[in-house]
Structure formats: C-alpha cells, structure tokens
Amino acid sequence: MEILLVDDDQHSRAAVAWFLREQEHMVMECENAAEALAKWKLADYPLVLSDIQMPGMSGIELAQVITEQPDSWRTDVVLFTGYGDMKTAVAALRAGAYDYLLKPVDAQELAAIVQRVSEHQALLRENKALTENFDAQLQSATKNTEQELTRMRKMVAETVIGNMGVFSVSMQQVTDLAQRFHTDRALTVLIQGETGTGKEVVARIIHYGSNLKSPSGPLVELNCAAIPHNLFETELFGYEGGSFSGSSSRGQKGKLDAAAGGTLFLDEIAEMPPEMQAKLLRVLETKEYYRVGGLKKIKADVRIICATNVDLEKKWKRGRSGAIFIIA
Incomplete structure (x- = not known):
C-alpha cells in the first residue's frame, strides 16, 4: 500500500518508515504538512500517517484540509503524537482522522491499524467502482x-x-x-x-x-x-x-x-x-x-x-x- 508519512522528527519518521517497508508497503516521507499536502494532490495515498505537533501546519489541520477535498474518500488519515490527552484525541477525530496513536508508536498497534485501513480502502474503492461502472464491470467479467x-x-x-x-x-x-x-x-x-x-x-x-x-x-x-x-x-x-x-x-x-x-x-x-x-x-x-x-x-x-x-x-x-x- 502507498503510505504518506509526515513527521518533523527525522529519527521517529525513519523508524516508522523502516517498519512499514519491512511490511512491504511503499512509503513516501515528508518532514512537514505543507510538503505532504502537495505530494498528496499529485498521487494516490490510501493512508496518510502524520504527527500532530509540527512547525507550521499541524497534523490536525492537514487532516481537515484533506477531508475537505472532493476525493478525500480515497485517503484515511491516522494521527500520532507524543502529547496525548482526551482533548487532542477528540480534536483529531473531529478533523476527520480515521484513528489516533500515541508516541512512541507500538509496532503491533501500527500494523493492526494499517491492516484495517487497507481493508477499509479496498472496500471503499470496490464499492465506488461497482457503483460507477456496474454494467461495464458485469460485461467485462x-x-x-x-x-x-x-x-x-x-x-x-x-x-x-x-x-x-x-x-x-x-x-x-x-x-x-x-x-x-x-x-x-x-x-x-x-x-x-x-x-x-x-x-x-x-x-x-x-x-x-x-x-x-x-x-x-x-x-x-x-x-x-x-x-x-x-x-x-x-x-x-x-x-x-x-x-x-x-x-x-x-x-x-x-x-x-x-x-x-x-x-x-x-x-x-x-x-x-x-x-x-x-x-x-x-x-x-x-x-x-x-x-x-x-x-x-x-x-x-x-x-x-x-x-x-x-x-x-x-x-x-x-x-x-x-x-x-x-x-x-
């Protein structure tokens, strides 16, 4: 799966990227939300993994901008931060985030969320394809x-x-x-x-x-x-x-x-x-x-x-x- 990883902490980003690549995912790394948003507009990323606390645009603001786009359905946003509290979690979910993780990221928890996103995106894309091209799909099959x-x-x-x-x-x-x-x-x-x-x-x-x-x-x-x-x-x-x-x-x-x-x-x-x-x-x-x-x-x-x-x-x-x- 194509994953857009956003984190201004180079060491944290590198560790998460290494784990995801070991799971045979393709990872594009970005050090800030503005760079990530520009890359998101040019390619198809079913999953955006973003830190919340970053200079400039925050991860919550990035999730809000992506959610407002006409084709936002093709991406699930998962946010993570080292400063977790109930207020932050609620803000992340209200911004349209699919899920929320705490740093340091637990490998098993991350793998489980990535698998859920994979299944969710597969279902969304299959449903959209069937809805828009039912007759063509039936004839082709x-x-x-x-x-x-x-x-x-x-x-x-x-x-x-x-x-x-x-x-x-x-x-x-x-x-x-x-x-x-x-x-x-x-x-x-x-x-x-x-x-x-x-x-x-x-x-x-x-x-x-x-x-x-x-x-x-x-x-x-x-x-x-x-x-x-x-x-x-x-x-x-x-x-x-x-x-x-x-x-x-x-x-x-x-x-x-x-x-x-x-x-x-x-x-x-x-x-x-x-x-x-x-x-x-x-x-x-x-x-x-x-x-x-x-x-x-x-x-x-x-x-x-x-x-x-x-x-x-x-x-x-x-x-x-x-x-x-x-x-x-």
Missing part, C-alpha cells in the same frame, strides 16, 4: 469468463495426453507419479529435465489427470524466459487501475487470477528474476498475494507447477540465484 472457458476447451482439445504412448518402465513410473500428484492440488511440483524430454506433457498429466475426466480448473501457462523482467510482477500478479504511468484505468488480471481453481504452469522457472522468486515464495507460504498497487489480499487458490532444463541445485551451490521451490 462475463467476457473474461467466456474467454477462459474457450481457452480451457482449446487446451484440452490440443493436449497430447490422450494420444500419448508410454513404453518404458521409467516413463511409466513418471506418469504414475504425475497421476498421484494430480489428486492433491496442495502439492507444489518442480519438473526438471533436458529440453525435449516431455516436461510440459508431465505438467498436463498432473493438471488434467490421465483420463481428462476429473475436474481440473484452468491450466494457465507462463514462460518465464519470454517475459521482460520489468513486466514480470504485473504479468504474474496483475495490477489495479492507475497503479503506474501508462496502466489501464480498469486494471488487469494476472496469471494467478486466471489460474484460480486450477494450475499455474511456470515454464523455464530458472529464468525468473531473483526478486520475483521471493515474492512467489511468499505466495507459496501464505497462499495470498496483492495485485500491483492493490490494497486487498487475494487468496491464491492455485496449484503451482514449475519446469526447467537447469539443474537448480547445482546452480544454487555455485552461488547464483537458485531454486526456492518445493520439489515434490
């Missing part, structure tokens, strides 16, 4: 669903599983293992093998099963070697409308969205940028993710299958970026 169904039918029709012959004992063992993986979507699978050995076929067996009759959900494929590094995050996670310059105002679903209820097949996984490996690992651990610029956590109901022709264990031992994936 229907069209996307129809496209997904068409793509699924095409992939099933084109699969080579139904026409595949298995003649060696070792390949029979591989297909039997893949079939067992098919029955447990909780498993994350890494397929390693030289080019041309049938890694994609094995991935399809894991997803569809050997007879193509069991429900499998969508199979979404992403070739990690074909995606420019600067586009990888939006391609995988999607993004919310207006998240960055040049982005669509309606946003875009990512491959994790498209694969919901099914399987995401990450081919050439060794080519994934190192910084994306950590983010993907977080998805595997928590089963949740944010779209780029998003405020709402999304449940990742998806099986992950990865494939590579690189020996990731040897690559890791040589000190290069290596595997972070569970080898099933």
